[in-house]
Amino acid sequence: MFEGIWVLVFLLLFFFFLFKRRKPIKEASSVFQDVAVDRRSDTSLESRSTPSKRSSYPRRYLDVPFAEKEAAKACGAKWDAGKKLWYAPAWAASDDLKPWPSIDEKIDIIANKAQIATTDERCYRCGKITPVSAVYLPNGWEVRDYDYDDWSRIGVGGFLQFSTYLSPTVSKALKASPAKIDFSFSKTAGHSYWMNLCAHCGAKQGDFYLFETGGPFFDAFCAKSQSYTISEPIGPVHAAAGIVSYG
Numbered sequence: 001m002f003e004g005i006w007v008l009v010f011l012l013l014f015f016f017f018l019f020k021r022r023k024p025i026k027e028a029s030s031v032f033q034d035v036a037v038d039r040r041s042d043t044s045l046e047s048r049s050t051p052s053k054r055s056s057y058p059r060r061y062l063d064v065p066f067a068e069k070e071a072a073k074a075c076g077a078k079w080d081a082g083k084k085l086w087y088a089p090a091w092a093a094s095d096d097l098k099p100w101p102s103i104d105e106k107i108d109i110i111a112n113k114a115q116i117a118t119t120d121e122r123c124y125r126c127g128k129i130t131p132v133s134a135v136y137l138p139n140g141w142e143v144r145d146y147d148y149d150d151w152s153r154i155g156v157g158g159f160l161q162f163s164t165y166l167s168p169t170v171s172k173a174l175k176a177s178p179a180k181i182d183f184s185f186s187k188t189a190g191h192s193y194w195m196n197l198c199a200h201c202g203a204k205q206g207d208f209y210l211f212e213t214g215g216p217f218f219d220a221f222c223a224k225s226q227s228y229t230i231s232e233p234i235g236p237v238h239a240a241a242g243i244v245s246y247g
Contacts, residue, residue, distance in 0.1 A: 059080065059087040059088075060087055060088045060102050061080070061083070061085045061086065061087045061088075061102065061103050061107060062077055062085070062086045062087060062088055062097060062100040062101070062102060062103065063100055063101050063102075063103045063167070063168070063238075064077060064086040064100045065168045065169070066169065068099075068100070069086065071099075072086055072097070072099075072100055073086075075092070075096040075097050075099075076088070076089060076091075076092030076096055076097060077089075077092070077097060077100070083110055083151075084110065084112070084236045084238075085103075085107070085110075085238060086100070088102075103165060103238065103240075106164065106165040106240040107144070107165070107238050107239065107240055108143060108144040108146075108239070108240055108241065109137070109141060109142070109143055109144075109160065109237065109238070109239040109240070109241050109244065110141065110142050110151070110236070110237060110238055110239075111137045111138075111140065111141035111142065111235065111236065111237040112140065112235050112236055112237070113138065113233040113234060113235035113236070113237065114135050114136060114137050114138075114160075114170055114233070114234055114235055114237045115135075115136045115138070115230050115231050115232070115233055115234070116133050116134070116135060116136070116173050116174055116177045116230070116231040116234070117133065117134050117135075117136045117159070117217070117228045117229070117230055117231075118131055118132070118133040118177050118178050118179055118228065118229045118230075118231075119131070119132060119216045119227045119228050119229070120132070120216075120227070121205065121210065121215075121216050123198040123200065123201060123203055123205065124203070124205075124209065125198065125201055125203040126198060126200050126201040126203065128198070128200045128201070130179075130180070130196075130198045130199045130200060130205070131177075131178040131179040131180075131199060132179050132196040132205055132210055132216060132217075133174060133177040133178070133179035133181065133196065134159045134160065134161075134210070134211075134216075134217045135159065135160040135163065135166070135170060135174060135237075135239070136157060136158070136159055136160075136220065136230070137157055137158050137159075137160065137237065137244070138157045138233075139154065139155050139156050139157050140153060140154070140155070141153075141154055141157075141158070141237070141244075142154065143244070154244075154246070156246050157220050157246070158219075158220070158244040158245055158246045159211065159217045159219070159220070159244065159245045160239055160241040160244055161207045161211050161217075161241060161242060161243040161244065161245060162189055162191075162193045162207050162241060162242030162243055163193050163194045163239055163240065163241045163242075164191065164192065164193050164194075164240045164241070164242070165238075165239060165240035166194055166237075166238075166239050167236070167237060167238040167239065169234055169235065169236070169237075170234060170235075170237055170238075170239065171183075171194065173231060173234045174194060177231065178229075179196050179199075180196065180197040180198070180199045180202075181194060181195070181196060181197070182194075182195065182197055183195075184197070184204060186204065186206055186207075188206055188208055189206070189207075189208075189242075193207070193242075195207060196210065207243075211243070211245055217245065218245065219245050219246065
């Protein structure tokens with residue numbers, strides 16, 4: 001009889017200690033599960049509050065002629081309405097957008113419209129009268145401020161000088177003017193830019209000469225401005241220009 005009682009007591013104690021040892025394990029497992037849930041929640045919140053890496057990439061702007069905008073859009077290009085430029089998103093396949101070169105590092109002038117001003121000037125070399133043209137920006141054009149990585153709107157008109165890049169619409173209109181225009185190298189400036197050439201001898205009519213004091217494009221109100229022939233407005237304008245003469 002006593003042996004049966006001791007066996008019963010032993011079994012009760014065995015199951016009691018076994019239960020006590022399993023309970024903390026179960027509680028610990030529950031705690032770990034709660035922590036895992038919290039971590040998943042934190043990660044979810046972090047992913048919602050932290051900007052996507054894609055949005056932190058600088059935009060690579062593209063030289064897209066108006067006639068090719070639908071093709072560029074189909075290849076992944078996006079439109080920046082503020083700057084009126086197409087750009088390549090970070091996720092877009094670079095090979096698909098190869099037909100349109102990057103211009104984001106070149107552009108420092110933007111405008112809704114421009115006009116081509118043409119007048120006559122005497123060639124310094126042959127002495128003959130030759131037509132010369134320049135790109136005129138009415139007031140409201142914008143210039144890039146590299147110090148603040150922003151754009152400033154200018155309230156007066158001005159002529160582009162030493163233009164190393166002109167959007168296709170503008171360069172086409174400039175070349176269609178009565179003047180002889182070419183993208184050529186200047187020893188004085190040390191780089192190539194869109195410049196006038198003498199229609200008779202082909203001499204380069206540099207911007208230093210045409211835009212200096214007394215030159216035909218010194219400003220929009222100089223003595224020769226009355227003789228300008230002004231084209232119809234063209235645009236939009238995206239340009240890289242060393243100087244803009246105000247006036």
